Amino acid sequence: MTITKEKLQELEKKCNQIRCEVLTMLNRASSGHTGGSLSCIELVVALYYEVMRHNPKVPDWPEKDRFHLSKGHAAPTWYAVLADCGYFSKEELKNLRCLGSILQGHPDMTRTPGVEMTSGSLGQGLSIAAGMALAGKLDRRDSRVYVLLGDGELQEGQIWEAAMSAGHYKLDKLCALIDCNKLQIDGKVAEIINIEPLKEKWRAFNWEVFEVDGHNLEEIIEACNKAGKVKGKPAVIIARTVKGKGVCFMEHVVDFHGVAPTDEECIRALEELQKKG
Amino acid sequence: MEFVSCRDVYAETLISLGKENQNIVVLDADLAKSTRTFKFGRVFPERFFDLGVAEQNMIGVAAGLAASGKIAFASSFAMFASGRAWEQIRNTVAYSNLNVKIFVTHGGISVGGDGSSHQSLEDIALMRVLPQMRVIAPLDGYETEKAVRLAAGEPGPFYIRVSREKTPQLTRKEDKFVLGKSCLLRSGTDTAIIAYGLMIPKALEAGEILSKEGISARVINMSSIKPIDEEAVLAAAEETGVIVTAEEHSVIGGMGSAVAELLSEKNPVPVIRVGTLDRFGQSGTAKELFAEYGLLAADIAAAVKKGLSLKNKQ
Numbered sequence: 001m002t003i004t005k006e007k008l009q010e011l012e013k014k015c016n017q018i019r020c021e022v023l024t025m026l027n028r029a030s031s032g033h034t035g036g037s038l039s040c041i042e043l044v045v046a047l048y049y050e051v052m053r054h055n056p057k058v059p060d061w062p063e064k065d066r067f068h069l070s071k072g073h074a075a076p077t078w079y080a081v082l083a084d085c086g087y088f089s090k091e092e093l094k095n096l097r098c099l100g101s102i103l104q105g106h107p108d109m110t111r112t113p114g115v116e117m118t119s120g121s122l123g124q125g126l127s128i129a130a131g132m133a134l135a136g137k138l139d140r141r142d143s144r145v146y147v148l149l150g151d152g153e154l155q156e157g158q159i160w161e162a163a164m165s166a167g168h169y170k171l172d173k174l175c176a177l178i179d180c181n182k183l184q185i186d187g188k189v190a191e192i193i194n195i196e197p198l199k200e201k202w203r204a205f206n207w208e209v210f211e212v213d214g215h216n217l218e219e220i221i222e223a224c225n226k227a228g229k230v231k232g233k234p235a236v237i238i239a240r241t242v243k244g245k246g247v248c249f250m251e252h253v254v255d256f257h258g259v260a261p262t263d264e265e266c267i268r269a270l271e272e273l274q275k276k277g
Numbered sequence: 278m279e280f281v282s283c284r285d286v287y288a289e290t291l292i293s294l295g296k297e298n299q300n301i302v303v304l305d306a307d308l309a310k311s312t313r314t315f316k317f318g319r320v321f322p323e324r325f326f327d328l329g330v331a332e333q334n335m336i337g338v339a340a341g342l343a344a345s346g347k348i349a350f351a352s353s354f355a356m357f358a359s360g361r362a363w364e365q366i367r368n369t370v371a372y373s374n375l376n377v378k379i380f381v382t383h384g385g386i387s388v389g390g391d392g393s394s395h396q397s398l399e400d401i402a403l404m405r406v407l408p409q410m411r412v413i414a415p416l417d418g419y420e421t422e423k424a425v426r427l428a429a430g431e432p433g434p435f436y437i438r439v440s441r442e443k444t445p446q447l448t449r450k451e452d453k454f455v456l457g458k459s460c461l462l463r464s465g466t467d468t469a470i471i472a473y474g475l476m477i478p479k480a481l482e483a484g485e486i487l488s489k490e491g492i493s494a495r496v497i498n499m500s501s502i503k504p505i506d507e508e509a510v511l512a513a514a515e516e517t518g519v520i521v522t523a524e525e526h527s528v529i530g531g532m533g534s535a536v537a538e539l540l541s542e543k544n545p546v547p548v549i550r551v552g553t554l555d556r557f558g559q560s561g562t563a564k565e566l567f568a569e570y571g572l573l574a575a576d577i578a579a580a581v582k583k584g585l586s587l588k589n590k591q
Contacts, residue, residue, distance in 0.1 A: 108373075109373050110374065117340070117341070118372055120368065124333075124337050124340075124365055126337075127333070127336075127337020127340070128337050128338070128341040128344070129341060130334075131340060131342040131343075131345070131349075132345050134326065134338065134341070134342060135341065136345065138323065138324065158337065161328075161333060161334035162334050162338075164329075165334055169326075
């Protein structure tokens with residue numbers, strides 16, 4: 001099933017809108033993770049608006065697909081998408097990182113509708129997603145589990161424990177997406193602790209591997225569809241992305257990892273995005 | 278006196294729970310033979326997951342299962358579950374109040390020959406500090422069964438710790454086991470010894486030693502460490518004026534600390550903590566180690582006398 005041109009254009013617009021919302025949220029909060037939120041927008045949009053079965057009106061639907069954001073610092077992107085889907089009011093986006101807010105700095109399942117699992121401490125999400133996939137298998141459910149990992153996060157040993165166990169249990173309802181934006185807080189991933197060769201690593205752990213341009217919606221959706229047809233092993237989509245994607249002065253800039261845009265930067269960024277949208 | 282293995286009781290209880298409830302799942306990290314969870318695996322192979330030597334992943338997988346409606350019992354040695362996977366327990370299980378029940382065996386120094394790397398003397402402190410976590414150290418087989426059943430029925434995370442050694446069956450089948458409630462094993466008016474696990478027999482023995490010297494010691498089994506039985510601790514302080522705690526754990530941060538924290542704010546009577554001092558364990562038999570680390574009945578009796586002299590000075 002290929003996506004229509006109209007739908008593609010609609011999703012591209014959606015990505016632009018989410019980018020604007022994420023930047024506005026971060027600017028208002030005056031703290032947060034800009035670069036890694038912008039790099040995974042196409043991945044999250046593709047999942048929520050095209051790939052996953054979910055219904056904001058029936059959040060407990062047992063047959064729904066599940067999503068877990070293991071790279072919890074990209075929470076603003078998830079929140080903006082969840083609000084846009086209707087899991088909660090867009091008004092809430094103004095309260096990111098505020099005292100008592102349903103939108104914590106990192107995802108908290110006990111506070112945010114649509115957030116299925118807490119994250120923030122890196123390296124734990126793949127284990128959790130494997131547990132969700134095992135539960136689905138026990139209940140003989142058809143639903144799939146998607147988990148979004150960061151590339152720096154792959155330096156955590158637990159990721160590989162989880163990869164080994166998911167391969168062992170042949171969790172073919174599990175699909176991991178890696179936002180490979182090539183940068184982490186301290187610098188380039190390749191220079192801090194190199195994680196490549198990635199494809200070979202995942203294959204060696206008995207995973208089916210796909211590689212896409214992480215800002216090309218068509219490629220992402222196609223890979224997700226192919227991943228859905230894999231039998232007898234889990235699938236991973238290595239998405240090559242650009243940190244800070246969409247804002248020229250943020251792209252590939254390490255310093256925008258954990259920094260929110262200032263008022264002036266936010267205005268400039270929104271102007272650039274609005275021109276594109 | 279009948280001696281039972283709490284580990285075996287754990288496995289039997291899991292099997293009967295597994296029969297009652299399809300949602301019970303059990304995880305282990307390559308210690309299934311020691312924790313006895315392999316017995317559950319034999320009866321319910323589909324619902325048993327041995328994750329191999331990977332405790333952090335085990336806790337994460339348990340969390341994912343729990344977030345999908347399962348009641349997940351995850352087992353390992355006290356050292357590796359509480360230590361290796363502490364941050365996973367903190368950030369994923371406790372923070373989200375998930376239905377993960379961490380049942381650990383080989384708690385304390387009585388692990389013996391394996392030595393310090395396997396002797397958990399810090400786990401109660403590590404688990405007690407976590408919000409939403411409940412910490413139980415069942416005394417015997419009956420309490421183990423009741424604690425496991427309680428944890429299965431009560432939403433949210435639990436940490437249940439038993440030792441490797443067999444323990445005397447000191448409670449009765451018909452006794453109620455209530456979270457946050459202790460049980461009185463010996464009446465006394467001059468002092469109260471609050472203990473759990475393998476230190477209970479030592480505390481009872483200390484009670485006998487003291488009675489010969491005309492000191493009447495109460496012995497309280499505080500198997501519910503968190504929430505602790507505040508009412509019983511406060512009553513003991515009020516009625517006896519001297520508290521001694523005894524545990525197979527460091528004196529730093531354990532149940533003794535919990536008692537001292539409570540009493541220092543509500544009724545500051547002398548509290549003497551018996552436990553391992555600020556040092557690591559080593560190889561030896563359980564018996565030798567109890568002597569070497571000051572965990573004998575005589576050590577408890579001496580602590581009582583120290584407490585009484587402090588009280589008299591006040």
